[in-house]
Amino acid sequence: MIGAGPIGLEAARAALRRAHEVQLFEAGGVAESVRRWGDIRMFSPFGLNGSPEAFAQLERQGFQLPPPESILTGAEYADAFLEPLAETLTGIIRTNSPVLAVTRAGLNKEDYILDPRRASVPFSLLVREGERESIVQADVVLDCSGNFQNPRPLGIGGIPAPGERAAQAAIRYGAFHPPEVDGFRVLVVGAGHSAATMLCGLAAQRPAKLFWAVRKPVADHPYARIPDDPLPERDQLLARANALARSSTVQLLAPAGIRSLSTTGEGLEVALSVNGRLVTVVVDRIFAATGFRPDLGLTRELQVQTCWATEGAHKLAALLLGEAGGDCLKAPTAGAETLSHPEPGFYTLGMKSYGRRSDFLIRTGLEQVQNVLDAVERA
Ligand SMILES: Cc1cc2nc3c(=O)[nH]c(=O)nc-3n(C[C@H](O)[C@H](O)[C@H](O)COP(=O)(O)OP(=O)(O)OC[C@H]3O[C@@H](n4cnc5c(N)ncnc54)[C@H](O)[C@@H]3O)c2cc1C
Structure with a gap:
């Protein structure tokens, strides 16, 4: 075994x-x-x-x-x-x-x-x-x-984005309780349960900015809840993440793909396609909940x-x-x-x-x- x-x-x-x-x-x-x-x-x-x-x-x-x-x-x-x-x-x-x-x-x-x-x-x-x-x-x-x-990389189409390997020190992959991020500019990538967990954990701290990049178009409620969910813990998590997506705490970027990353004097510059437009955000940390x-x-x-x-x-x-x-x-x-x-x-x-x-x-x-x-x- x-x-x-x-x-x-x-x-x-x-x-x-x-x-x-x-x-x-x-x-x-x-x-x-x-x-x-x-x-x-x-x-x-x-x-x-x-x-x-x-x-x-x-x-x-x-x-x-x-x-x-x-x-x-x-x-x-x-x-x-x-x-x-x-x-x-x-x-x-x-x-x-x-x-x-x-x-x-x-x-x-x-x-x-x-x-x-x-x-x-x-x-x-x-x-x-x-x-x-x-x-x-x-x-x-x-x-x-x-x-x-074996976490999946960040780039469009499931391959590493240009610059992703060089930026490893600022990226954490997988699912975990986020560390202290008070005053940090943070990007969460992904739309599964791990992303929801991460987002809720980060929002409870005081990040300077909290971006959330989601690959697919997002309706009012990013997470579909299961009626009368037999796992209440899961339901509460998704409800909290849905509420955050509509709050001013989180800047939602969707549908989004990560085109490239580069480290500058300002921080980690992330170029994304968001709804067909090029958007650039500068962050200190990326939490990759990409599965x-x-x-x-x-x-x-x-x-x-x-x-x-x-x-x-x-x-x-x-x-x-x-x-x-x-x-x-x-x-x-x-x-x-x-x-x-x-x-x-x-x-x-x-x-x-x-x-x-x-x-x-x-x-x-x-x-x-x-x-x-x-x-x-x-x-
Ligand atoms: C944040 C989070 C929350 C979750 N919550 C739940 C939950 O509430 N309920 C639920 O049912 N599931 C939950 N899951 C899913 C859960 O992780 C899995 O259901 C469970 O851990 C899968 O068990 P597994 O034994 O298949 O794999 P794993 O738990 O991943 O165990 C695989 C083991 O294989 C070892 N291994 C890997 N490669 C090798 C190798 N080459 N040689 C020898 N050993 C190797 C690894 O070190 C590891 O110990 C959660 C997952 C995450 C990430």
């Missing part, structure tokens, strides 16, 4: 219960990605963020879990649940051990095309631990490595099929087609088949299985784990 996030940990726990021999490799520490957005409050209640079996197992072992309805921050979730879960997997998890590449021992990608004979050859994983690199073999690989380590994309290089030597649009698992992407960012609680149940690839024994689970889509929920990944382990046992 690759990745000790919520889904990799659950996959390891469940596979062990089914008496499989398991190794879980994690690039950083346990719950590395969740900890990176540790200050942010989750929108799903704790009871949805772990499996009933894992909760029962931890309680049996004497761990005190938060009430199911509690809304935790990422760090609280990691402390109260993911770390204790990892403790039950001692000897299974190897932290600070990134998987650098995966292949089949002795087979190239182009060997045995769509041929079941590939299944008779074990997987080979190149793993780095400290200075040492080694090959580890496995019969089945579950890629639960998420997307969080994430999976690392496809990890499995490049396998016969893996991803969606040409979302980069999610191909069959799952087809199933999700048309469900453009609505209520993620209503995501269809994905059978193991949708998480499989032409490469036998290889599955993409968790956030990575959704590719660039932002509507993945931990609860969905927990179902994936059970479905995939059932399929592995049937094979």
Whole structure:
């Protein structure tokens, strides 16, 4: 298994219960990605963020879990649940051990095309631990490595804008609680939940200017709220962001694309196309909430099929087609088949299985784990 996030940990726990021999490799520490957005409050209640079996197992072992309805921050979730879960997997998890590449021992990608004979050859994983690199073999690989380590760049069309690389020191990518920005000129880019979180956090401080660049045309209310949203935390966030968009605190730039960045004596000059016009703003910091994309290089030597649009698992992407960012609680149940690839024994689970889509929920990944382990046992 690759990745000790919520889904990799659950996959390891469940596979062990089914008496499989398991190794879980994690690039950083346990719950590395969740900890990176540790200050942010989750929108799903704790009871949805772990499996009933894992909760029962931890309680049996004497761990005190938060009430199911509690809304935790990422760090609280990691402390109260993911770390204790990892403790039950001692000897299974190897932290600070990134998987650098995966292949089949002795087979190239182009060997045995769509041929079941590939299944008779074990997987080979190149793993780095400290200075040492080694090959580890496995019969089945579950890629639960998420997307969080690959934020998308700022430029128009999804590539870096000219000057973006040179301006890295002033740009923060991803999702996090914004640091102190009193007196700063700030630009937020993006229109997802992370952008809303960032915007609300920044507006609560006293930035000298707060710009918000959104790629698509924006109506009165940038965020469509879900009627009677079963996740009230999510609804409150979107309502606050909508109110900010109409307030004088935020200068909304939409529809906007970032054409270039350059550092001048005045600060970071950002040239944008806004509704067809060239607009230039000068800022001190950019917060890029432009989403994430999976690392496809990890499995490049396998016969893996991803969606040409979302980069999610191909069959799952087809199933999700048309469900453009609505209520993620209503995501269809994905059978193991949708998480499989032409490469036998290889599955993409968790956030990575959704590719660039932002509507993945931990609860969905927990179902994936059970479905995939059932399929592995049937094979
Ligand atoms: C701000 C924010 C708030 C969120 N709130 C919610 C919420 O309320 N409810 C919800 O359901 N979801 C929420 N999500 C989505 C949530 O992050 C995911 O649902 C969840 O973390 C996905 O779990 P995962 O295990 O698939 O991936 P991750 O949590 O990203 O874990 C992947 C792990 O793999 C490791 N890894 C990556 N590459 C390698 C490699 N090559 N080798 C070894 N290890 C590797 C990473 O270090 C990481 O630890 C939120 C996301 C963000 C950004």
